[in-house]
Amino acid sequence: MEGYLLDKKKEKCYGCEACVQICPKDALSMKEDVEGFRYPYLDKSKCIGCNLCYKICPYNNMPERYYSDKYVFGGYIKDELIKFESTSGGAFSAIVDTFCDNNYVIFGAESKGLLVSHSYITEKKEIAKFRKSKYSQSKIGNSYQKVKEFLIEEKKVLFSGTPCQVAGLKAYLGNTDQTHLLTIEVICEGIPSPLYFRKYEEYLKKNFDAVIDKIDFRYKGHSLLRNHKWDFQIMKIIYKTKGNEKKVIKIDRWFNPFWSVWLKHLMSRPSCYECPFATTKRVADISLGDLWGVHLYCPELYGKNGGASLAVANTSKGKNILQASETKMYGCELQFEEALKYQSPMRKHIDTNPDRKRFMQDLKSSMTFEELNKKWAEKPSLKLLLQKYIWGNRQKVWLWNLMYRNKSRRINKDA
Numbered sequence: 001m002e003g004y005l006l007d008k009k010k011e012k013c014y015g016c017e018a019c020v021q022i023c024p025k026d027a028l029s030m031k032e033d034v035e036g037f038r039y040p041y042l043d044k045s046k047c048i049g050c051n052l053c054y055k056i057c058p059y060n061n062m063p064e065r066y067y068s069d070k071y072v073f074g075g076y077i078k079d080e081l082i083k084f085e086s087t088s089g090g091a092f093s094a095i096v097d098t099f100c101d102n103n104y105v106i107f108g109a110e111s112k113g114l115l116v117s118h119s120y121i122t123e124k125k126e127i128a129k130f131r132k133s134k135y136s137q138s139k140i141g142n143s144y145q146k147v148k149e150f151l152i153e154e155k156k157v158l159f160s161g162t163p164c165q166v167a168g169l170k171a172y173l174g175n176t177d178q179t180h181l182l183t184i185e186v187i188c189e190g191i192p193s194p195l196y197f198r199k200y201e202e203y204l205k206k207n208f209d210a211v212i213d214k215i216d217f218r219y220k221g222h223s224l225l226r227n228h229k230w231d232f233q234i235m236k237i238i239y240k241t242k243g244n245e246k247k248v249i250k251i252d253r254w255f256n257p258f259w260s261v262w263l264k265h266l267m268s269r270p271s272c273y274e275c276p277f278a279t280t281k282r283v284a285d286i287s288l289g290d291l292w293g294v295h296l297y298c299p300e301l302y303g304k305n306g307g308a309s310l311a312v313a314n315t316s317k318g319k320n321i322l323q324a325s326e327t328k329m330y331g332c333e334l335q336f337e338e339a340l341k342y343q344s345p346m347r348k349h350i351d352t353n354p355d356r357k358r359f360m361q362d363l364k365s366s367m368t369f370e371e372l373n374k375k376w377a378e379k380p381s382l383k384l385l386l387q388k389y390i391w392g393n394r395q396k397v398w399l400w401n402l403m404y405r406n407k408s409r410r411i412n413k414d415a
Contacts, residue, residue, distance in 0.1 A: 003059045010270040012059050016168025017140040019053035036195040037269050056171040063170035065281035066314040073311045074291045075331015087133045087218045088290045089309030091276030098325035099182050104156040109138035133219050133294030137191040144172040160184040163277035168282045187289030187344045187378040190268035195363050203369035204239050213240040230307035257377030265350045266359040275349035295397050302397045
């Protein structure tokens with residue numbers, strides 16, 4: 001046997017928490033390390049040596065992964081409000097609505113301030129709490145145990161999470177009948193350290209006597225009547241003052257230090273740099289993400305920049321549900337090889353940044369939020385700003401639509 005529980009090598013622990021939930025004596029608990037990432041801690045006085053924690057660790061016993069017969073769909077939900085409230089195209093909501101017809105339970109990650117944790121609901125009308133990308137590894141709690149209980153009761157269970165969390169669930173369930181289980185994974189590009197936004201909250205406390213109330217990492221705007229900004233990734237931060245007054249900060253994607261630091265892979269969980277799930281071999285029934293590259297190979301799905309989803313069915317169960325949900329969406333089947341070109345997290349894990357150690361030292365230090373970003377975040381180049389604001393995706397799609405309309409007119413005239 002191998003894994004973090006034996007040698008304490010952090011790249012071997014995905015933080016899925018399966019080991020904690022399987023322990024019959026509660027000898028394991030999750031504790032943060034100095035980088036803010038959570039790892040299992042063993043209380044040896046409670047351990048009975050059953051080795052169940054080793055046996056179900058995905059690092060040792062990877063659940064079945066699916067790599068052939070992919071079915072790929074690209075598009076967005078027809079309900080404009082749901083699409084507006086979703087990070088990308090709202091495919092998650094369409095799938096939930098299709099699968100959860102009766103006697104169902106839905107598991108997902110919800111955020112409260114800086115805390116992100118898994119919970120479940122039994123009414124689809126509450127699904128909004130699971131929408132939106134969180135960019136934080138959620139605390140699983142006892143979700144795996146509850147999934148198993150509901151499956152034994154023959155309820156339909158939909159579980160959504162990161163690939164490693166789905167693997168943790170599958171490992172925990174073992175031989176439990178999973179006929180009524182549907183798993184959905186996000187196409188993940190690594191988990192950032194929670195210390196970054198804690199340092200930001202320190203800045204808010206010092207300067208405004210305030211704490212973070214809510215973060216919308218991919219804010220699309222405040223009204224359906226205005227153009228959305230799906231591919232610009234505006235971050236909206238709501239903070240609450242000591243007097244309970246709420247204020248809002250909005251940061252444009254290209255001027256946001258968080259995206260600069262995170263996308264340089266300076267603060268990801270150690271296991272993310274060796275992630276075995278960043279491949280075409282997937283553990284979930286359905287993989288969901290943004291339809292990146294939409295303006296290049298399927299611009300008709302770009303819409304009005306309101307968001308577009310990529311949904312990859314990895315199993316026959318996933319394919320059946322995804323196809324059934326397509327009645328609620330506008331879109332079409334895509335070629336997996338084409339979509340894969342624009343989905344690097346489905347091809348390979350993130351690269352190790354040689355400056356990570358130095359950055360993490362600064363993040364852990366007394367260095368202020370402003371000092372940290374001044375040192376490590378890069379400002380956008382003039383070339384990048386011209387590409388995004390003057391000749392970006394929207395302008396390219398507009399030109400494509402114009403050419404398409406003119407072509408259609410010529411065809412109709414000739415006919």
